Structure formats: structure tokens, C-alpha cells
Amino acid sequence: MRKRFLFPALFGVIFGTTLFIFHQESGSGIVFNPEPGSDNRSDTRRLIxxxxxxxxxxxxxNSLQGIQVDGELQPDTAGNLILNSDVRRVFDFFLNAVGEEPKDQIIGRIKAYINWQLPDLAAVQALQALEEYLALREAMGDEPSNMKIDSFRFSDERELTSATLRNNKQLILELRSHYLSPHVDRAFYEEEDLFDEYTLAKLALVENTELPxxxxxxxxxxLEAALPEPIKQQIASVSRLQLLSQLKKGWKMEQGDAAALRQIRESVVGSAATDRLEKLDQQRSDWQSRVDAWMVMRGQILVEESLASQDRMVELDRARSEYFSSLELKRVQALEYLRDYTHGL
Incomplete structure (x- = not known):
């Protein structure tokens, strides 16, 4: 764990710029509303x-050339900034180039982009959010991935438990609370927090040895059904298959039957995908049966005393070509090599 990331939180170093604003919900994010009488637009404009x-x-x-800016900066009809995850993505788009050009220059780009995209009031509000976000990134070592629940490094993979990751998440939340105003934190990380909570709850279930x-x-x-639709869409097929693999291992250990396996698959990937997986299982089973039978036949040819050594190789090639298609030959020869290697032949 990179403990230096946690020092600001542990020692209570609080970001000094407090936003004297309140917020209200909008259809696409949080809308800023400044306190009456507070207007620092001119000073901020000069800064920009x-x-x-x-x-x-x-x-x-170079890394940003030819790439469209990720996210949009948008004002509402009153000229206030609509604060949502798009704002953070815009900031990150430019900050991804840290190392290619000086950080101050990149920050200058972001400020200019804000000024170009937004009216005065929304620009001021975007700058306030930027200052908070930059302070957080600096505390986290200017590396966005350090704000992920799995960002801390472990010496042993067995330490990656739901309890350990939940503790890491809590540390990250505490650090964010020191640097981000509640409305900025919510706008930037609400979806990520929901997804993390789902992930941690799912991992705890997988770890539970008492549940079949x-x-x-x-x-x-x-758990997945309760997620908002945008987050459901983030759960890619790869993560589903990884989960399915874990559950299938448990099913094997329990010596479950075919009906139980189908139930597991339908819960994770649905009926249609389960049908395809069962068809694939059958194809794999058929292939393995053919390979097993071939290995027996091959073994018999290799010890056939009536054939000279060279003739055995000729007979192997002939029999293999009859038993497998041209597309299968390389695959089965690789399996033969692996079998011989593991048996020290």
C-alpha cells in the first residue's frame, strides 16, 4: 500500500477552498447556484x-492528438454549470498528458478550455471544481488509478479479500471527503461508488463458503438487478464469464449435477447464452473423447513391435490424418508434444 497517499487524510489536511454554494438536482447532473452577492467572475476570468x-x-x-475530448462541459438555462461525471472526464482527458508537457501547462489548457466552452458563471464553477480535483489528485500521487478500490498493492493475492478491499474503499472515501465538496464528490464518483459497492457485495458472496x-x-x-441501468451496461461479458468461472469451480467442488450448473448459468448470463454454453460443453466433451481415444491408439502404435521405428512414425502420421481434419492436426500434435513432455518422453 502506498501509505503516502493516506497521510493528508490521516493528519486532517483539509483543502482550504470551500465552496459557498448549494445545489439542486437536474436531469443530467447537479446544477450550481451561487450564494446571493457572491460573484468572483471577473477575478477568475483574469486567472483563466x-x-x-x-x-x-x-x-x-502527441497522446491527445486526433482524439475527441472525452465528456462535455454544459451550462443550464440559467448559466450555471451542470456538474456531472462528464466534467471529471474532461479534466482527466487533459491530465492524462502529465509527463508529456509540464503540469502547469496542462492546467492552463484546462482553464482555457473551460473559458472557451462555458459562460462566465459556469466557468467559475467549473474552475472551483477543478481546484478541488487537482488537490485530490496531488494527494493521490497524480494517478487516477490510485482512487480505485484495487489500487493498493498486495504481496499475496490471498490478501485481496472483500474485507480488505472494503477497507481500502473506506480510506479512499475519507481522502476524497477532505478534498472534494459533497456535491462535487457525488457528481464525479456516484456511479463508480455504486459499482464498487456491487463489486464488494458480489465478492463477499463468492467468498462465502456456507452458501451453495x-x-x-x-x-x-x-444485486445486479438493483443497479441503475447505466451501471448495468458497464458490466461487460468478460466480468460475467469470470464470475461464471468462479461459480462453476464451486459447483465442481460440490459435485453438482447438470441441472444445478444450468441454474447457475441462467442466473448469470441468461437462458440463450446458457444454451450456447451447453452446446460448447458438448463440443468440448466430444473433442476430449476423440483425443483420449487417439492417445490410446497412438500409444499402441508407438509400442508396435512388428514395425521399425521409422515405420511407426509413418503409421502415426497416416492414422492421425485419418482421425483428425487438417484444421485439427496442429492442435492434436501440440497435445501430443505436451503429453510426451509431461511424461518425460
């Missing part, structure tokens, strides 16, 4: 304009 950029997109670093695999699959399906 002290950069060599007009749009922030001039002479971009069928009940685990059903409980995980319920």
Missing part, C-alpha cells in the same frame, strides 16, 4: 486568461 491558450486544444501533446453455488448465483443476480 493568464494562459497561452485560447481553446486549450492548440498543439496538443446456486444460491450465490441467485443473490448476485439480485
Amino acid at each position: 486568461n493568464r494562459t497561452p491558450f485560447t481553446t486549450g486544444l492548440e498543439s496538443l501533446p 453455488s446456486t444460491e450465490k448465483a441467485a443473490a448476485i443476480a439480485e
Whole structure:
């Protein structure tokens, strides 16, 4: 664990710029509303304009050239910033180039881009959010991945338990609370926090040795069903297959039957995908049966005393070509090599 990330939180170093604003919900994010009488737009405008950029997109670093800015900066009808995860993505788009050009220059780009994209009031609010976010990134070592629950490094994979990761998540939440105003934190990380909570709850279920695999699959399906639609879409097929693999291992250890395996699969990937997986299982089983039979036949040919050594190789090639298609030959020869190697032949 990179403990230096936690020192600001542990020693209570609190970011000094507090936003004297309140917020209200909007259809696409949080809308800023400044306190009556508070207007520092002119000072902030002068700060923004002290950069060599007009749009922030001039002479971009190589890694950003030809790439569209990720996210949008948008005001509402009253000119206030709509604060959502898009704002954070815009900041990260430019900050990803840290190392290619000086950090101060990148920050100047972001400020110019804010000025170019937004009216005065929304620009001021975006700058306030930027200052908080930059302070958080600095505390985390300027590495966004350090704000993920699995960012801390472990000497043993067995330490990656749901309890350990939940503790890491809590440390990250505490650090964020020192640097981000509640509305900024919510706008930037709400979806990520929901997904993390789902992930941690799912991992705890997988770790539970007292639950049979069928009940685990059903409980995980319920967790996923409760997620907002955008987060459901983030759960890619790869993560589903990884989960399915874990549950299938449990099913094997329990010596479950075919009906239990189908129930597990339907809970994770649905009926249609389960049908395809069962068909694939059958194809794999058929292939393995053919390979097993061939290995027996091959073994018999290799010890056939009536054939000279060279003739055995000729007979092997002939029999293999009859037994397998041209597309299968390389695959089976690789299996033969592996079998001979493991047996010291």
C-alpha cells in the first residue's frame, strides 16, 4: 500500500477552498447556484486568461492528438454549470498528458478550455471544481488509478479479500471527503461508488463458503438487478464469464449435477447464452473423447513391435490424418508434444 497517499487524510489536511454554494438536482447532473452577492467572475476570468491558450486544444501533446475530448462541459438555462461525471472526464482527458508537457501547462489548457466552452458563471464553477480535483489528485500521487478500490498493492493475492478491499474503499472515501465538496464528490464518483459497492457485495458472496453455488448465483443476480441501468451496461461479458468461472469451480467442488450448473448459468448470463454454453460443453466433451481415444491408439502404435521405428512414425502420421481434419492436426500434435513432455518422453 502506498501509505503516502493516506497521510493528508490521516493528519486532517483539509483543502482550504470551500465552496459557498448549494445545489439542486437536474436531469443530467447537479446544477450550481451561487450564494446571493457572491460573484468572483471577473477575478477568475483574469486567472483563466493568464494562459497561452485560447481553446486549450492548440498543439496538443502527441497522446491527445486526433482524439475527441472525452465528456462535455454544459451550462443550464440559467448559466450555471451542470456538474456531472462528464466534467471529471474532461479534466482527466487533459491530465492524462502529465509527463508529456509540464503540469502547469496542462492546467492552463484546462482553464482555457473551460473559458472557451462555458459562460462566465459556469466557468467559475467549473474552475472551483477543478481546484478541488487537482488537490485530490496531488494527494493521490497524480494517478487516477490510485482512487480505485484495487489500487493498493498486495504481496499475496490471498490478501485481496472483500474485507480488505472494503477497507481500502473506506480510506479512499475519507481522502476524497477532505478534498472534494459533497456535491462535487457525488457528481464525479456516484456511479463508480455504486459499482464498487456491487463489486464488494458480489465478492463477499463468492467468498462465502456456507452458501451453495446456486444460491450465490441467485443473490448476485439480485444485486445486479438493483443497479441503475447505466451501471448495468458497464458490466461487460468478460466480468460475467469470470464470475461464471468462479461459480462453476464451486459447483465442481460440490459435485453438482447438470441441472444445478444450468441454474447457475441462467442466473448469470441468461437462458440463450446458457444454451450456447451447453452446446460448447458438448463440443468440448466430444473433442476430449476423440483425443483420449487417439492417445490410446497412438500409444499402441508407438509400442508396435512388428514395425521399425521409422515405420511407426509413418503409421502415426497416416492414422492421425485419418482421425483428425487438417484444421485439427496442429492442435492434436501440440497435445501430443505436451503429453510426451509431461511424461518425460
